[in-house]
Amino acid sequence: xxxxxxxxxxxxxxxxxxxxxxxxxxxxxxxxxxxxxxxxxxxxxxxxxxxxxxxxxxxxxxxxxxxxxxxxxxxxxxxxxxxxxxxxxxxxxxxxxxxxxxxxxxxxxxxxxxxxxxxxxxxxxxxxxxxxxxxxxxxxxxxxxxxxxxxxxxxxxxxxxxxxxxxxxxxxxxxxxxxxxxxxxxxxxxxxxxxxxxxxxxxxxxxxxxxxxxxxxxxxxxxxxxxxxxxxxxxxxxxxxxxxxxxxxxxxxxxxxxxxxxxxxxxxxxxxxxxxxxxxxxxxxxxxxxxxxxxxxxxxxxxxxxxxxxxxxxxxxxxxxxxxxxxxxxxxxxxxxxxxxxxxxxxxxxxxxxxxxxxxxxxxxxxxxxxxxxxxxxxxxxxxxxxxxxxxxxxxxxxxxxxxxxxxxxxxxxxxxxxxxxxxxxxxxxxxxxxxxxxxxxxxxxxxxxxxxxxxxxxxxxxxxxxxxxxxxxxxxxxxxxxxxxxxxxxxxxxxxxxxxxxxxxxxxxxxxxxxxxxxxxxxxxxxxxxxxxxxxxxxxxxx
Ligand code: NAD
Numbered sequence: 280x281x282x283x284x285x286x287x288x289x290x291x292x293x294x295x296x297x298x299x300x301x302x303x304x305x306x307x308x309x310x311x312x313x314x315x316x317x318x319x320x321x322x323x324x325x326x327x328x329x330x331x332x333x334x335x336x337x338x339x340x341x342x343x344x345x346x347x348x349x350x351x352x353x354x355x356x357x358x359x360x361x362x363x364x365x366x367x368x369x370x371x372x373x374x375x376x377x378x379x380x381x382x383x384x385x386x387x388x389x390x391x392x393x394x395x396x397x398x399x400x401x402x403x404x405x406x407x408x409x410x411x412x413x414x415x416x417x418x419x420x421x422x423x424x425x426x427x428x429x430x431x432x433x434x435x436x437x438x439x440x441x442x443x444x445x446x447x448x449x450x451x452x453x454x455x456x457x458x459x460x461x462x463x464x465x466x467x468x469x470x471x472x473x474x475x476x477x478x479x480x481x482x483x484x485x486x487x488x489x490x491x492x493x494x495x496x497x498x499x500x501x502x503x504x505x506x507x508x509x510x511x512x513x514x515x516x517x518x519x520x521x522x523x524x525x526x527x528x529x530x531x532x533x534x535x536x537x538x539x540x541x542x543x544x545x546x547x548x549x550x551x552x553x554x555x556x557x558x559x560x561x562x563x564x565x566x567x568x569x570x571x572x573x574x575x576x577x578x579x580x581x582x583x584x585x586x587x588x589x590x591x592x593x594x595x596x597x598x599x600x601x602x603x604x605x606x607x608x609x610x611x612x613x614x615x616x617x618x619x620x621x622x623x624x625x626x627x628x629x630x631x632x633x634x635x636x637x638x639x640x641x642x643x644x645x646x647x648x649x650x651x652x653x654x655x656x657x658x659x660x661x662x663x664x665x666x667x668x669x670x671x672x673x674x675x676x677x678x679x680x681x682x683x684x685x686x687x688x689x690x691x692x693x694x695x696x697x698x699x700x701x702x703x704x705x706x707x708x709x710x711x712x713x714x715x716x717x718x719x720x721x722x723x724x725x726x727x728x729x730x731x732x733x734x735x736x737x738x739x740x741x742x743x744x745x746x747x748x749x750x751x752x753x754x755x756x757x758x759x760x761x762x763x764x765x766x767x768x769x770x771x772x773x774x775x776x777x778x779x780x781x782x783x784x785x786x787x788x789x790x791x792x793x794x795x796x797x798x799x800x801x802x803x804x805x806x807x808x809x810x811x812x813x814x815x816x817x818x819x820x821x822x823x
Contacts, residue, residue, distance in 0.1 A: 280296060280478075280482070281296070281297040282294035282295060282296055282297065283295050283297055283329075285325060285326055286324050286325070286326055287324075288322070288324030288325070288669075289319065289322065289324040289325030289326055292319060292322070292325040292327075292384055292614060293384070295326045295327065295328060295329060296327065296328040296329070296475050296478065297328070297329055298328045298329065298330040298331070298474055298475065298478045298498065299330070299331060299478075299498075300331060300333055300337050300341070300495075300496060300497050300498055301478070301481040301485075301494070301495060301496040302337070302340050302341045302344050302492075302495045302496075302497070303344040303348075303491045303492045303495070304485055304489070304490070304491035304492070305491075306478075306481075308331050309331030309332060309333055309334075309337060310334070310336045310337060311331070311332070311334065313331065313332040314329050314330060314331055314332060315329075315330055315332055315471055315474075315498075315499070315500060316328070316329050316330075317329075317330065317385055317471070317472070317473070317474050317475055319384050319385065319387070319614065320386065320387040320622065320623040320624065320625050320626065320670055320671065321384075321387045321611075321612040321613060321614050321615075321622045321623045321665060321669075321670050322612060322614070322665075322666065322669045322670060323669050323670060324669055325384070327381075327384055327385045327475050328385075328474055328475040328478070330474045330478075330498040330499075331498060331499075332498070332499045332500055332504060332505060333468070333497035333498055333499040333505045333508075334499070334504075334505065334508055335508045335511070337497045337499075338466065338468075338497050338505070338508050338509060338512055338517070339512075339517070341466040341495035341496075341497050342437055342466055342495075342512065342517040342518070344491065344492035344495055345437040345464035345465065345466050345492055345493070345495055346436070346437055346464070347492055348464045348490060348491060348492030348493045349434075349436055349437060349463070349464045351490065352459075352462060352463075352464055352490060352492075352493050353434050353462035353463070354462075355462070357411040357412070357414045357460070357461075357462070358411045358412050359411070360411050360459065360460055360462065361407065361408045361409065361410065361411020361412060361460060362408065362411070363487055363488050363489060364404050364407050364408050364411065364456055364459065364460055364487075365404065365405065365408030366487040366488060367404050367456075367483060367484055367487035367489075368400075368401050368403075368404025368405045368408060369404075369487075370483045370486055370487055371397065371400050371401045371404060371483060372401050374479075374483065375394065375397050375398070375401070377479075378397045378448060378476070378479065379393035379394045379396075379397045380393070381475055381476050381479060382396055382397065382447060382448060382476060383613050383614055383622075384614055385447065385472070385473050385475050385476055386444060386445065386447055386472065386473055386476075386625055387577075387613060387622035387623050387624075387625060387670075388576060388613065388622070389613045389617070389619055389620070389621065389622065390613060390617045391617075392575070392576060393613075396446055396447075396448055396449045397448055397449075399446075399448075399449035399452070399752065399754060400448045400449050400451075400452035400456075402753075402754035402755075403449070403452045403453060403456050403457075403754045403771070404452065404456055405754075406754045406755055406772070407456045407457055407460045410457075410460055410773070410776065411460055414432055414460075414461070414776065414780075415432075416429060416430040416431045416432060417429065417430045421786060422796060422797070422800035422801075423788075423790070423794045423796070423799065423800055423801075424790065424801075425788070425789045425790035425791075426786060426787065426788045426789065426790060426794060427786065427787045427789070428784065428785070428786045428787075429784075429785050429786075429787075430782055430783065430784050430785070431782070431783045431785060432461065432776065432780035432781075432782065432783075433462075433780060433781050433782075433783050434461050434462030434463040434779065434780060435463055435519040435520040435779065435780070435781060436463060436464070436518075436519030436520070437463070437464055437465070437466060437517065437518050437519055437520075438454075438458045438463045438464070438465050438466070438518060438519070438520045438521070438522060438779065439465075439466050439467075439468075439509055439512060439513065439517070439518035439520070439521045439522070440454050440455065440458070440465060440466070440467040440468070440521075440522045440523070441467075441468045441506055441509055441522075441523045441524075441525065441529075441533070442454065442467070442468075442469055442470055442523075442524050442525070443470050443472075443524050443525040443526075443581075444469075444470030444471070444472025444473040444625060444626075445472075445576070445579045445580065445581070445625060446524075446580075447469070447470065447472070447473030447476040447477065448476055448480060449752075450524050450547075450770075451467065451469065451477065451480065452480075453758070453770040453771055453775070454467075454522045454524070454545070454770065455467060455480075455494065457775045457776060457778070457779050458520075458522070458779045459489070459493060459494065460779075461776060461779040461780045462780075463519075463520065463779055464492060464493050464494070464495075465493070465494050465495065466495045466497065466509075466512075466517075466518070467494070467495065467496050467497070468496075468497050468498070468499060468505050468506060468509050469496065469498065470525075471498075471499065471500050471501065472625050472626055474498045477496055477498070478496070478498075480496075481494065481496045497509075501529070502529075506529070510532060510533060510536050513533070513536040513537055513539075513540060513542075514536055514539060514540070516540065518542075519542070520542060520544070520545075520778075520779065521533060521536075521537050521542065521544040521545070522544060522545040522778070523544060523545065523546050523547070524547040524548075524581075525548065526548065526549055527548040527549045527691075527717075527763050527764070530546040530547075530548040530765075530766075533546065534546055534766060543766070543768070544766065544768075545766075545768040545770070545775075545778045546765050546766045546768065547581070547758070547759055547760070547764075547765050547768075547770060548581075548719075548760065548763065548764050548765050549581060549691040549693075549717060549719070549763065549764060550581050550582060550583075550585070550691060550717045550718075550719030550720060550760060550764050551585035551586060551688070551689065551690070551691050551715045551716075551717045552572075552582055552583065552584050552585055552586075552717070552719055552720040552721060552722075552740075552749040553584070553585070553586045553588055553711070553712035553715075553721050553722070553738075553740075553749075554569060554572055554573075554584040554586070554587050554588065554721075554722045554723075554724075554748075554749050555588040555708045555709075555712055555721075555722065555723040555724065555725075555734070556569070556587070556588070556589050556590060556593065556597055556723075556724045557590050557593075557705065557708070557723065557724060557725040557727065557730055558590040558592040558593050559725055559726045559727050559730075560593070560724035560725055560726065560746075561724065561726065561746070562593060562596065562597060562600065563600075564724070564746065565597065565724040566597065566600045566601050566604055567604075568722075568724070568746075568747060568748045569584065569587060569601060569748075570601070570604055570605065570608070571748050571750065572584040572722065572748035572749045572750055573587065573675075573695065573696075573697040574605065574608060574620065574621060574675045574695045574697075575620070575621065575748075575750060576621060576750075577621040577622065577623075577624055577625075577673070577694060577695050578621075578692070578693065578694045578695040578696060578697075579624065579625055579629065579693055579694065580750050581719055581720075581764075582719060582720040582742070582749050582750040582751070582752075583693075583749065583750060584697055584722070584748075584749045584750075585688075585691060585692070585697065585698065585715075586681070586683070586688055586697070586698050586700055586711070586712075586715070587697050587698065587699050587700070588700050588702055588708050588711050588712055589699055589700070589701055589702070590701075590702060590703075590704075590708065591701045591702065591703055594699065594701050598648065598677075598679070598699065601677070602648065602649060602677065605649065605675045605677065606649070606660075607662070608620040608621070608675060609662045609663075609664065610622070610654065610660065610663055610664075610665070610672055610674075610675075611663055611664030611665035611672075612664065612665035612666070612670070615664070615665075616664040616665075618664075619664060619665075621695065622665070622670070622672070623665070623670030623671050623672045624670075624671040624672075624673060624694060626671075627671055629671070629693050629694060630653070630671035630673070630694075632692060632693060632694070633652075633673055633692060633693075633694035633695075633696065634652055634653065636687065636690075636692045636694070636696060637650075637652060639686050639687050639690070640678050640681075640685075640687040640698075642686070643681070643685035643686055643687045643688075644680070644685070645678040645679070645680055645681050645685065645687055645698065646678065646679045646680040647676070647677075647678060648677040648678065648679050648699070649674070649675070649676065649677050650674050650675060650676025650677060650678075650696065651674045652673065652674065653667075653671065653672065653673055653674075654667045654672040654673060654674060655667055656668070658674065660674070673694060673695060674695075675695045675696075676694075676695060676696035676697070677696070677697055677699065678696070678697070678698045678699065679699045680699075681698035681699060681700050682700065683700060683711045683714040683715070684714075685698075688700065688714075688715065689715055689716065691717070705730050705733065705734075708723075709733070709734060709737055709738065712734075712738055713737075713738060713739050715762075716762055716763040717760065717762055717763045717764045718739045718740045718741060718760050718761030718762035718763070718764050719740060719741055719742065719759075719760035719761075719764035719765070720740060720741070720742040720743070720744070720749040720750070720760070721734075721738045721740035721742065721743045721744070721749060722743065722744040722745070722747060722748060722749045723743075723744075723745055723746075724746055725745075725746075731745050739761050739762065740760065740761060740764075741757070741758070741759045741760040741761055741764065741765065741769070742758065742759075742760075752771065753771075754771055754772070755771065755772045755773075756771060756772050757769035757770070757771060757772050757774040757775075758770040758771045758772075
């Protein structure tokens with residue numbers, strides 16, 4: 280790895296990595312001089328890495344490498360592929376501290392959350408190591424004698440991947456690990472928010488023993504740049520499968536391009552996740568969980584709570600407890616202070632969108648309960664531990680008087696802000712919870728088993744928590760959404776295998792003669808069945 284001296288102001292965080300693409304197991308620079316910088320969101324003086332901006336040339340080169348590698352990799356026994364994935368998991372575990380530090384430095388997650396997100400990648404590798412010993416097909420009876428039928432999972436070929444930066448190691452591992460385990464090869468464009476973590480991910484994959492061309496990484500920016508070139512690659516027929524995690528607007532563009540190729544992409548998109556608190560809830564637990572659900576990771580999780588749906592009987596009490604807990608939350612630089620609850624927003628784009636939402640909420644007529652926008656020297660909370668002039672730090676925010684049809688209740692903001700929607704009954708809570716165009720995650724706090732049952736059965740969301748936060752995922756459970764949150768594909772667990780393999784049905788005829796399905800198949804004896812005389816009279820045979 281090549282490093283250069285950091286800016287004087289960023290020196291305390293470490294050096295600056297001079298990054299490169301990873302094609303055919305070689306780290307190489309770009310074909311142009313265009314570069315982008317990865318900055319530490321908690322302290323913009325710190326340049327974490329400098330990377331080349333990839334374009335058509337680099338993507339084509341990576342696709343060629345992936346295509347050449349596919350023939351051999353797809354024929355490598357799946358248990359052997361699994362062993363390499365297992366070694367990769369072991370390397371992730373050995374480097375967990377360093378990787379988590381990078382997640383904190385490059386994305387601004389707290390240490391606790393960064394460790395958890397690296398653990399998710401480790402769990403994923405270990406889960407899929409043993410899937411290499413399964414990847415089951417079926418053997419099935421034929422309609423005919425002396426004939427065998429069976430099914431096989433086959434890999435697609437070259438998988439194109441674009442990922443978001445808020446989960447820079449867990450989410451890519453959800454895609455790359457199963458795609459490779461199933462025998463595909465990969466061309467990945469990571470988020471411009473987290474190129475250094477992606478670079479180290481590739482380095483560890485190389486150390487784990489992935490053959491050349493099996494995993495390729497082309498760095499770059501989003502629209503009108505590397506991301507757009509990746510989408511053009513779909514239209515050029517470069518990818519046999521595409522997988523995307525990011526905003527719904529970009530997901531739709533990818534869905535359209537894949538549709539033109541008659542391909543089904545994996546699309547994991549945005550959310551406006553509802554959290555319902557009923558009048559019989561354990562309020563202490565509900566407040567604690569809601570705090571993390573709404574403000575953990577600075578609200579920059581696809582599963583963060585967007586709408587807090589409160590039963591009117593407990594609404595005021597809940598808001599009072601929630602507000603006093605939110606007031607005590609410590610915001611600051613997680614690189615220098617392990618006790619902060621959340622750090623700066625990942626990039627200024629999220630920052631601008633967060634500031635814009637105040638205007639939207641005011642136009643909607645929502646009532647601001649607390650929240651002062653960006654943290655400045657005049658609005659610094661007393662326990663703030665960072666330098667507000669060097670990062671986009673924002674105050675937690677809460678809106679009351681929100682109705683589900685307001686813009687603020689319908690649009691994902693991706694920051695620490697949440698809307699209170701008051702309801703009179705369980706039925707109304709459920710209807711409001713289902714009232715957005717998204718369907719990623721959902722949660723309810725109640726002690727009533729019937730409400731639990733009805734909620735999980737009638738909420739239209741890919742994931743549902745009962746008495747827990749809307750956030751969180753486990754490597755062996757399906758992750759994904761309904762409606763505008765995705766196209767129904769799932770990440771993680773055994774379900775993701777369906778996304779990265781296609782089924783083949785095979786029959787082997789050992790009869791020594793031509794037996795045609797349906798036509799030559801024998802049927803059960805008719806001896807005991809009485810002919811339906813009337814029907815025969817109605818429809819006399821013309822073939823006799
Ligand atoms: P984004 O869609 O702007 O960017 C995600 C990726 O797409 C990046 O790699 C970016 O470079 C690329 N990209 C951006 N514009 C592009 C374009 N026009 N063409 C091709 N590629 C393009 O998303 P973001 O705002 O960076 O990330 C936050 C979003 O991701 C939120 O909506 C969040 O809910 C969603 N997300 C979803 C999940 C999930 O699993 N459902 C997980 C994490 C994040």
